[in-house]
Amino acid sequence: MPRNKRFLGLTPIATCIIAISFLIVAPAAPAQATAPPPARAHAQSDTGSISGNVSDHQGAPLAGAQVTLTNLGTKEATNGSTDGTGAYSFDDLKPGHYTVVFESKGLITKTQTVEVKAGKKSKLSERLKPPELQKKNDVE
Numbered sequence: 001m002p003r004n005k006r007f008l009g010l011t012p013i014a015t016c017i018i019a020i021s022f023l024i025v026a027p028a029a030p031a032q033a034t035a036p037p038p039a040r041a042h043a044q045s046d047t048g049s050i051s052g053n054v055s056d057h058q059g060a061p062l063a064g065a066q067v068t069l070t071n072l073g074t075k076e077a078t079n080g081s082t083d084g085t086g087a088y089s090f091d092d093l094k095p096g097h098y099t100v101v102f103e104s105k106g107l108i109t110k111t112q113t114v115e116v117k118a119g120k121k122s123k124l125s126e127r128l129k130p131p132e133l134q135k136k137n138d139v140e
Contacts, residue, residue, distance in 0.1 A: 048116040051089035052125035054082050061086025065104040072097040102126040
């Protein structure tokens with residue numbers, strides 16, 4: 001029997017099943033090749049950050065120390081505190097000059113000034129002393 005006549009004796013359901021199986025198994029049309037996206041240059045961020053650690057006079061981390069950041073240009077203040085390792089971080093800061101005030105109960109408050117530059121990470125750490133050590137050092 002010729003090849004093309006074999007399918008003539010099949011029921012319509014069998015013919016549909018065979019046709020569907022050819023559609024499922026048949027390879028899809030090849031996708032059009034697209035050019036890869038152009039490589040992006042690493043854009044420099046327009047903000048900066050300040051981070052660091054706060055410790056006591058012996059170098060032990062101070063968890064829960066208060067860190068207050070003030071933008072000297074806008075006078076906008078942001079409060080934060082150190083984590084369990086004495087670390088703090090202020091991110092996405094507009095470039096400018098800032099003061100950072102470090103405080104912890106029973107210790108002498110310290111203030112530092114720092115300039116934040118776009119795309120830069122400033123590190124600023126501080127050791128806080130108890131008042132009796134400050135007086136002792138002043139006398140010597």
